[in-house]
Amino acid sequence: MLPSPLEFLVPLGALESVAGVLPFLILAVVLVNVVTRLLAQKSFERAAAEGDDDEELSRYLPHEVVNVLLVVLSFAFMVVHPHGGMVLSVLVLGMVISDFFEYESRRVEARNDMEVDKPKSAIVASGLVIAYASYQALFFLVEPIWNSIV
Numbered sequence: 001m002l003p004s005p006l007e008f009l010v011p012l013g014a015l016e017s018v019a020g021v022l023p024f025l026i027l028a029v030v031l032v033n034v035v036t037r038l039l040a041q042k043s044f045e046r047a048a049a050e051g052d053d054d055e056e057l058s059r060y061l062p063h064e065v066v067n068v069l070l071v072v073l074s075f076a077f078m079v080v081h082p083h084g085g086m087v088l089s090v091l092v093l094g095m096v097i098s099d100f101f102e103y104e105s106r107r108v109e110a111r112n113d114m115e116v117d118k119p120k121s122a123i124v125a126s127g128l129v130i131a132y133a134s135y136q137a138l139f140f141l142v143e144p145i146w147n148s149i150v
Helices: 012-017 022-050 061-080 082-111 120-149
Strands: none
Touching: 012 061, 022 061, 022 082, 022 120, 061 082, 082 120
16 A cells, blocks of 8 residues: 655654643644733733834744744644644634734824723634634543433
8 A cells, every 4th residue: 555645744643642732732822822821921021011113022932932833733633633733723823913013003002192902803813723622632521411311
């Protein structure tokens, strides 16, 4: 049998060996993402207060690194669990896109001497990601009840 072209790009054996731990890792990284979002918001508020324009604002590197890690992990989860991974990947990409636009909103607010607002859309998007990642990682807690109903 010929090997799949995907086998040359993604170490499928390594992914299969960590498939059981991957949902818990994703849940942990999503929670770290919330913490880095909070730290980024504090950084934006401090930079907006110190500067006259949006020149002081810059992307918060730890938050961007966690975003990239979360995208990579959700794509890896899609390889081992296609349905759950696809749902999680769409939610994570939506959260990353909302983070991008929230940063641009903070720049506009700083440029126009407005009060720096909270990243509301990114908070809602991360709440959805937390809910689904929790469902994937902690389903074993409700599985007996779920199976008795369904």
